[in-house]
Amino acid sequence: MTPKELRAKIAKGEFARPTAGECPGYIQMNMVALPRQYAEGFEAFAKANSKAIPVLEILKEGHHTEILADRADLLTEIPKYNILREGVLVETVTDITPYYTPDLVFFLIGCSFSFETALIENGMPLRHVDMQKNVAMYNTNVRLTPVAGFEGEMVVSMRPIKREKVADAYEVTGHFPQMHGSPIHSGTPETIGIGDIDRPDYGDPIEIKEGEVPLFWPCGVTPQNVITKMKLPFAITHAPGHMFVTDRKDSEYYE
Amino acid sequence: MTPKELRAKIAKGEFARPTAGECPGYIQMNMVALPRQYAEGFEAFAKANSKAIPVLEILKEGHHTEILADRADLLTEIPKYNILREGVLVETVTDITPYYTPDLVFFLIGCSFSFETALIENGMPLRHVDMQKNVAMYNTNVRLTPVAGFEGEMVVSMRPIKREKVADAYEVTGHFPQMHGSPIHSGTPETIGIGDIDRPDYGDPIEIKEGEVPLFWPCGVTPQNVITKMKLPFAITHAPGHMFVTDRKDSEYYE
Numbered sequence: 001m002t003p004k005e006l007r008a009k010i011a012k013g014e015f016a017r018p019t020a021g022e023c024p025g026y027i028q029m030n031m032v033a034l035p036r037q038y039a040e041g042f043e044a045f046a047k048a049n050s051k052a053i054p055v056l057e058i059l060k061e062g063h064h065t066e067i068l069a070d071r072a073d074l075l076t077e078i079p080k081y082n083i084l085r086e087g088v089l090v091e092t093v094t095d096i097t098p099y100y101t102p103d104l105v106f107f108l109i110g111c112s113f114s115f116e117t118a119l120i121e122n123g124m125p126l127r128h129v130d131m132q133k134n135v136a137m138y139n140t141n142v143r144l145t146p147v148a149g150f151e152g153e154m155v156v157s158m159r160p161i162k163r164e165k166v167a168d169a170y171e172v173t174g175h176f177p178q179m180h181g182s183p184i185h186s187g188t189p190e191t192i193g194i195g196d197i198d199r200p201d202y203g204d205p206i207e208i209k210e211g212e213v214p215l216f217w218p219c220g221v222t223p224q225n226v227i228t229k230m231k232l233p234f235a236i237t238h239a240p241g242h243m244f245v246t247d248r249k250d251s252e253y254y255e
Numbered sequence: 256m257t258p259k260e261l262r263a264k265i266a267k268g269e270f271a272r273p274t275a276g277e278c279p280g281y282i283q284m285n286m287v288a289l290p291r292q293y294a295e296g297f298e299a300f301a302k303a304n305s306k307a308i309p310v311l312e313i314l315k316e317g318h319h320t321e322i323l324a325d326r327a328d329l330l331t332e333i334p335k336y337n338i339l340r341e342g343v344l345v346e347t348v349t350d351i352t353p354y355y356t357p358d359l360v361f362f363l364i365g366c367s368f369s370f371e372t373a374l375i376e377n378g379m380p381l382r383h384v385d386m387q388k389n390v391a392m393y394n395t396n397v398r399l400t401p402v403a404g405f406e407g408e409m410v411v412s413m414r415p416i417k418r419e420k421v422a423d424a425y426e427v428t429g430h431f432p433q434m435h436g437s438p439i440h441s442g443t444p445e446t447i448g449i450g451d452i453d454r455p456d457y458g459d460p461i462e463i464k465e466g467e468v469p470l471f472w473p474c475g476v477t478p479q480n481v482i483t484k485m486k487l488p489f490a491i492t493h494a495p496g497h498m499f500v501t502d503r504k505d506s507e508y509y510e
Contacts, residue, residue, distance in 0.1 A: 122331030174437030
C-alpha cells in the first residue's frame, strides 16, 4: 500500500490503528494544531527544543499539506486525533472537520517511526513492529527549554536493543536529525524519571528481554504533554502512535 | 578568559591559534561569507544537510553578530580566515576588513568543539585538547544532498574514544543536535573514503591508541570543501580549527 492509498483508507474510516510498520521507508509525522495566537510562541519553543520537537512543515493557511505530501487533508487523513480543551483530553476522533476553523495553525513534527525501517535493515528488529503493537511511550523528568510561556517535560519512546547493537542504534538513528536523531538515554529508566517501565504513559507495554537494553528517544507526543500542563484553551493533536504518513521517503531525510 | 576577552585579543592580533579547548563551556562556530547572489541557495543547501551544516545565525546586513554574541565583529574577531577565489585558497589572514563589501552575507555554523567540554566531563578525555593540537579533519566520500547548484562531500572531524565509551560518546554528543550531534561513523575510516588516517586533510594528526575507536563527526569545514569543488568566484571562511568563540553557553544548546 502506498502512503496515498493508506491515507485514502484512513479518510474513509477504514484504518484507525497505530501506523508503526505501515508503508515502510516513508516518513511519518506528529501533528499539532493550535489557535493562531499561540502559533508563533510554539514555533519558537519548538526551535529551542528541536530534538524533541523538530518541525518539518507549518500550515499557516488551510489544512492541506504542500511539502510532506501533495495536498493531503489533515482533517481526515490521520487515523486518530485527540481534542484537548483547557489541557484536558475531551474526545478522540477519526475526523476533525467539525472542529476546524481558519484560526487553526497546523504543525507537522518529525517522528521516530521514520527511522524504524533503517534500524530493522541494520539488524535491529523491533519488537513492537513484529508484534503489530504501538511503541511504548513515557513521560519523563527531562525539562524542556521554556520559551514564550511554553514549558514542560519531554516524552520519550522506548525500544529494547541487544546490548552489542546499542552503539549501532545510536549511529543509525543519529543519521535522522529531523526525526529526533539518536537516543537521549539508555539503560536506566529511573534516571529520566520513569518509575515503572512496564506501564507506559502512552502506547503499549513492550517486553525487555535478557541481554537487551532499553533505549529512549525523544517523542513527538512531547507537545501534547506541554499543552496538557499549560492548560491551553484548545488544541488538536494526533493520537499517540496514530501518525500522519507522508509521501516523502526516509532516505530524503538521511543525513 | 571570557569569550569577549579572547575575541578582544584576537582582534588585536594577539591570538591566532586553533580554539579547541579555549573558553570551555562556550559554543564555537564555523563561519562562511558569500556574495549575496549565492546566499539563498546556500541557506537551502544547509537546511537539507543540517547535520553537516547547522546554521545558527545569518547576517544579511553588516558584519556584527546579534544572536551568538552581542555585536561581535566578524571581520576581526576570528583568529584566522581563508580567502577563496574560484575555489582556490589564495590567502590566509587574521583580519578581513580589506575584503569586506556590503554584498557579503555571513553564516555562522555549529561546531563540534562545542560538545568537547561535555565529552571530557563525561569521562572521555580528548587527546587533541590535552596536547593543545588542532582536531584531525578529513575529506570523505559521504555525498551531501545537492540543492541549488551546491553539492559535494562531507568533511568530518575525528576523535579516538575508548571502546567501552563509544555508546556514551554517541549519547553525549547526540544531545547537541545543532553542533552536528552524534557521529556519522565509527571504526573503519575506509568505509567513508578516508585513505590514510595518519594524514588528515585539515588540522593535526592525532594518534589512535590500542583499545580506542576512531569516531567521526560531521564538520563545519564541509562548506569550504563544497565551495572549492564548485569553484565559487569568491568566499571567505574561518581557517579550519580557528573558530568564532561565542558568548553562548553549551548548556543552552543541550537538548
